[in-house]
Amino acid sequence: MRQIFNILKLSCLLMVFAFSAAAHPPLDKPTSLKQAIAATFLVQTNDLEQRLLGSGFLFGATRIVMTNDHVVGAERTVRLVASDGRTAIAKVISRDRLRDIAILQVMSDTFDTVRPIQVAKTAPELGQVIFAIGAPYGADFSLSRGIVSALGRQIEANVPVRMIQHDAAVNPGSSGGPLVDAKGQLIGMNSQIADGFRSFIGIAYAIPAGNLVRVRDAMHTTTQPPMQTLGLRVRPVSPRIGAALEMGPASGILVDHVMAGGIAEAAGVQAGDIMVSLGNQPLTVPGDLAFALEHVAIQDVVDLKVLRGKRIKTLSVQVSQKPDLKAAPEAxxxxxxxxxxxxxxxxxxxxxxxxxxxxxxxxxxxxxxxxxxxxxxxxxxxxxxxxxxxxxxxxxxxxxxxxxxxxxxxxxxxxxxxxxxxxxxxxxxxxxxxxxxxxx
The missing domain is CATH 2.30.42.10 (PDZ domain)
Known part of the structure; x- marks a missing residue:
């Protein structure tokens, strides 16, 4: 009888261990996150003050380090500090201010033995366990754990990037650090926290790895040219606005203001127009405009369809021209x-x-x-x-x-x-x- 009881007791313990393992799956390799931390650096000012600017990580061959543009700011060179204490000077060789990405070139062979972070082979999934690495509030090489909370968040209307939202704790100093999976492979780069608060409140955003690869390949040797702007301010066509204009089901974005000297003014866009499409790219929310402009960036002239009154008008927009915007203060x-x-x-x-x-x-x-x-x-x-x-x-x-x-x-x-x-x-x-x- 006692033998049967012991067998049942052992079976229950095995079931508990199995459930615990399922709830908290082990990392594929015990050293995978350690390798990711080894490829992460503190980014400091290259002076005697050595002030912490943020984080960065080794990404690709030829001693390339990625970080946020807002991390390096106006610095032309920065000091990198590795988790083992080694330091090196890096030069800011390229910047994309709109997408908040900067590329650094390590100026010595100090980190040549460090393995760069590799991009994850599969796209992130909702609920996936992820890890943020960085230096929040100067706490060197901290690792925080969370999950992917949402995918495809466009958080700024003029930026054609759909961010990864997650709840791994990040704070000032974490910017520019990698967001990795359980294998230590790159998911994205931590960039912002929600609503502009200085402290983490459970919502953080990371630039997806795919965007980092595309931008890195495009701007490896030169600063990315600024993305074209039409020179206008828009807002969504809400149900209330649609009802006021007797539009029925609303589709398009409402032009609030057209700036003098801009591309939109030259094309004949007017405040009150409902923008429907640009270059065959439909416009349903303000953020669509940034992706449409990115799509037509290499073209010279594209069609812009607007609803003016009750009629659709097609305007020719010369996206290749250089606007001379006379910006009014933001209302x-x-x-x-x-x-x-x-x-x-x-x-x-x-x-x-x-x-x-x-x-x-x-x-x-x-x-x-x-x-x-x-x-x-x-x-x-x-x-x-x-x-x-x-x-x-x-x-x-x-x-x-x-x-x-x-x-x-x-x-x-x-x-x-x-x-x-x-x-x-x-x-x-x-x-x-x-x-x-x-x-x-």
């Missing part, structure tokens, strides 16, 4: 509003739509409208062509107004009397395109 973000008519929401207007005053703590005030601004269109109807529109206008459904701001730019505001007030939401460059992960 503040609009806030939510609530009321019934122009006068009731706190606006005193002249006959041509200029805002004479805004009542303090009124809904127009909370919306962000200011004295000196001028309403120039309501629901795409130009006030200059319809002077009686403003005098008789009352908000009976969400209305879209185009306003000329005092700084010279134009911007759309949605006036919605039925939306509950007080839902002011902080928005940052780290997650402005991912509204579901905005930090409240």
């Amino acid at each position: 503040r973000l609009p806030l939510e509003t609530l009321d019934y008519s122009m006068s009731d929401i706190g606006l005193q207007l002249s006959s041509d739509g200029r805002i004479l005053s805004v009542t303090q703590n009124s809904l127009a005030h909370f919306e962000g409208l200011s004295a000196g601004d001028q309403i120039i269109a309501i629901n795409s109807q130009d006030l200059a062509k319809n002077g009686a529109l403003l005098a008789d206008f009352r908000i009976q459904q969400p209305a879209l107004v185009l306003v000329a701001l005092s700084d010279g730019s134009t911007r759309h505001f949605v006036l919605d009397p039925w939306r509950k007030p007080g839902r002011l939401r902080p928005v940052s460059g780290a997650n402005v395109l991912d509204e579901e992960i905005v930090i409240f």
